[in-house]
Amino acid sequence: MAVKDYIRERFFPHLWCPGCGHGIILNGMLRAIDKLGLSKNEIVMVTGIGCSARIAGYVDFHTLHTIHGRALAFATGVKLSRPELNVIVPMGDGDALAIGGNHFIHAARRNIDMTAVIMNNRIYGMTGGQFSPLSGFGITATTAPYTNIDNAFDTVELAKAAGATFVARTSAYHVNEISNLIRKAILHKGFSVVEILSQCPTHFGRKNKEGEAADMLRRYKEVTTPIGSKAKKENPELIERGIFVQSQIPEYCSEYDKIIQKAMKGQ
Ligand SMILES: Cc1ncc(C[n+]2csc(CCOP(=O)(O)OP(=O)(O)O)c2C)c(N)n1
Ligand code: SF4
Numbered sequence: 001m002a003v004k005d006y007i008r009e010r011f012f013p014h015l016w017c018p019g020c021g022h023g024i025i026l027n028g029m030l031r032a033i034d035k036l037g038l039s040k041n042e043i044v045m046v047t048g049i050g051c052s053a054r055i056a057g058y059v060d061f062h063t064l065h066t067i068h069g070r071a072l073a074f075a076t077g078v079k080l081s082r083p084e085l086n087v088i089v090p091m092g093d094g095d096a097l098a099i100g101g102n103h104f105i106h107a108a109r110r111n112i113d114m115t116a117v118i119m120n121n122r123i124y125g126m127t128g129g130q131f132s133p134l135s136g137f138g139i140t141a142t143t144a145p146y147t148n149i150d151n152a153f154d155t156v157e158l159a160k161a162a163g164a165t166f167v168a169r170t171s172a173y174h175v176n177e178i179s180n181l182i183r184k185a186i187l188h189k190g191f192s193v194v195e196i197l198s199q200c201p202t203h204f205g206r207k208n209k210e211g212e213a214a215d216m217l218r219r220y221k222e223v224t225t226p227i228g229s230k231a232k233k234e235n236p237e238l239i240e241r242g243i244f245v246q247s248q249i250p251e252y253c254s255e256y257d258k259i260i261q262k263a264m265k266g267q
Contacts, residue, residue: 006030006040008060015054019213021172021198022052025119028178028196029090030059035183043086046075048100050092051126052119052198069099072107075114083253086186087114093134094124097153101133108162108191112252115185115192118155121200129203140207155195156244165190167245171197171220177241184243189251197224197239 016022043061047053049068056063066074071089079087096104096118124130131141136152159167166188170177178196185192199216210216225231227242
């Protein structure tokens with residue numbers, strides 16, 4: 001199918017600013033789904049609130065547009081009641097790791113089979129550019145006019161430590177990687193995390209003098225490198241892209257089924 005066949009055209013034009021990275025991620029996500037040959041009825045997309053979370057309105061799957069920071073909680077309910085469906089949860093960095101941080105670590109710890117896509121623009125885009133736990137030290141935001149003194153989480157390290165069994169990262173510049181990594185994450189049985197660095201030219205770019213969207217995309221090319229590359233050894237500041245973790249342990253819904261069977265037999 002064409003990408004546009006997965007879109008709810010009645011909700012277009014979309015509300016994203018010109019140059020926003022979130023549209024690139026939506027495109028990559030739809031290409032991944034298309035390559036997997038999944039029917040629209042086999043997918044549930046669950047989102048919270050944020051510019052990133054608008055995705056649930058734009059795609060023609062089963063969708064839930066829920067409340068800020070709670071997408072993974074709703075998604076857990078969906079997955080437990082309909083484990084045969086593919087549950088995908090796109091989230092902003094604030095949605096996933098500020099207000100939603102607790103849900104994130106516990107969904108990862110349980111290893112429930114769903115794909116969390118973290119669209120990391122290092123800022124609260126929708127509400128006007130407040131700093132998030134991903135902004136990092138020295139960043140300027142509307143709530144940090146003299147620069148931010150909070151240190152940032154490393155999403156990949158956090159996801160690994162919390163127990164996610166598939167952990168990957170790429171950026172909005174690396175369009176083929178977006179669809180490849182999301183495809184592999186959907187295929188993975190367990191809690192999958194794909195962090196995608198996404199530019200917000202309107203707030204992050206403007207406040208931090210990173211230029212226009214094209215400059216921000218170019219920057220992703222310059223500051224990232226494949227995992228274990230020679231460039232990383234020479235410059236430890238570079239951000240690695242690729243698959244960091246891919247492991248198999250018992251998945252939550254399957255184990256829950258076994259508990260139901262045991263209880264039915266009265267054992
Ligand atoms: C309980 C609650 N608190 C705060 C808000 C206000 N709010 C809406 S979106 C948002 C943050 C959005 O940032 P992020 O999740 O990083 O997504 P982005 O807009 O950058 O894609 C906030 C704080 C809300 N809607 N609900
Ligand atoms: S405010 Fe930022 S994140 Fe939101 S649509 Fe505009 S560019 Fe994208």
